[in-house]
Amino acid sequence: MKTVNLDKLCRIVIPVEYRKALQIDAGSALTVCMEKGAIVIRPTSASCRICGGKAVADASLPLCRACIAQVKKI
Ligand SMILES: [Zn+2]
Numbered sequence: 426m427k428t429v430n431l432d433k434l435c436r437i438v439i440p441v442e443y444r445k446a447l448q449i450d451a452g453s454a455l456t457v458c459m460e461k462g463a464i465v466i467r468p469t470s471a472s473c474r475i476c477g478g479k480a481v482a483d484a485s486l487p488l489c490r491a492c493i494a495q496v497k498k499i
Contacts, residue, residue, distance in 0.1 A: 439466070460485055 429437045444450060447468050454469035465485075473480045473489035480487040488496065 458485070 427440045427443070429440070431437055439449070449455065449468050455466050456469045457464065457466050459465070467487060472478065472487065473492050474487050475492040475495075476489060478489035478491065480489055481493065
């Protein structure tokens with residue numbers, strides 16, 4: 426966990442080790458949402474954590490539609 430400060434325009438810098446781990450850089454598309462009182466930022470083109478397919482952009486977890494459907498059956 427890292428602590429970052431908002432600048433005068435309320436922007437943050439994502440720590441370099443997080444950018445490298447998620448393979449994002451300047452200009453990368455990110456999805457921002459609120460979950461349980463927290464601001465969550467994830468790469469828009471995230472891969473499904475189960476099968477590696479294209480994850481649903483606005484899902485709370487990086488999963489594809491097929492895997493979401495399978496998880497809901499469990
Ligand atoms: Zn999947």
